Amino acid sequence: MATITxxxxxxxxxxxxxxxxxxxxxxxxxxTDLSITTLADFAGQKLVLNIFPSIDTGTCATSVRQFNQKASTLENTKVLCISRDLPFAQKRFCGAEGIENVVNLSDFQDGSFGKTNxxxxIDGPLKGLHSRVIIILDENGIVKYTEQVPEIANEPNYESALAAL
Incomplete structure (x- = not known):
């Protein structure tokens, strides 16, 4: 169990x-098109997993914007923005913001992604949502970097995460 604030x-x-x-x-x-996406769909690519509580909060929205901007310059790399938001909310946000360089994925059905990782x-007002986390995977799906943001209202360390690529 991790302790955050x-x-x-x-x-x-x-x-x-x-x-x-x-x-x-x-x-x-x-x-966002309601299809199921798996890790195998990104075989051979590096992945930035930008995980957060909700696209409808300022810090979460900022992280999606930041990674969208940075993703356009990354070779053989996909940025996956993962939350428990409904796919409709994710699609609405990215459409309104003109965000096209990230893949939004939802864990709304059963929360198994959050539970497994x-x-x-598990407590407090955001119980059941995902904490703010960055995970970097190499082309073989090996974990290269993780960051559990200690204060959930803070942004992740973008530079450290991207340096792990």
Missing amino acids: LGGNTIHTNGELPSKGTKFTDFKLVN GLEI
Whole structure:
């Protein structure tokens, strides 16, 4: 269990992030067109997993904008923005913002992505949502970098994450 804060108040996740050097667990997430997307769909590509509580909060929206901007310059790399938001909300936000360089994926059906990867918030007002996390995977799905943002209202360290690519 990881301890993080929300507005300075302690909250917890259901476990620890995947360890560096390990193979990332396959997943089934819902794309904005309601199709199911798995890790295998990105075989041979580096991945930036930008995971957050909700696209409808300022910091989460900022992280999507930042990674959208940075993604356009990354070779053989996809940025996956993952939350428990409905795919409709993700699509609406990206359409309104002109965001086209990231892939939005939803864990709304059962939250298994968050549970499996130790990032589900288990108490406090955001219980059931994902904590703010960045995970970098290499072309073989091996975890190269993880960041559990200690204060959920803060942005991740974009430079450190991208340097791990």
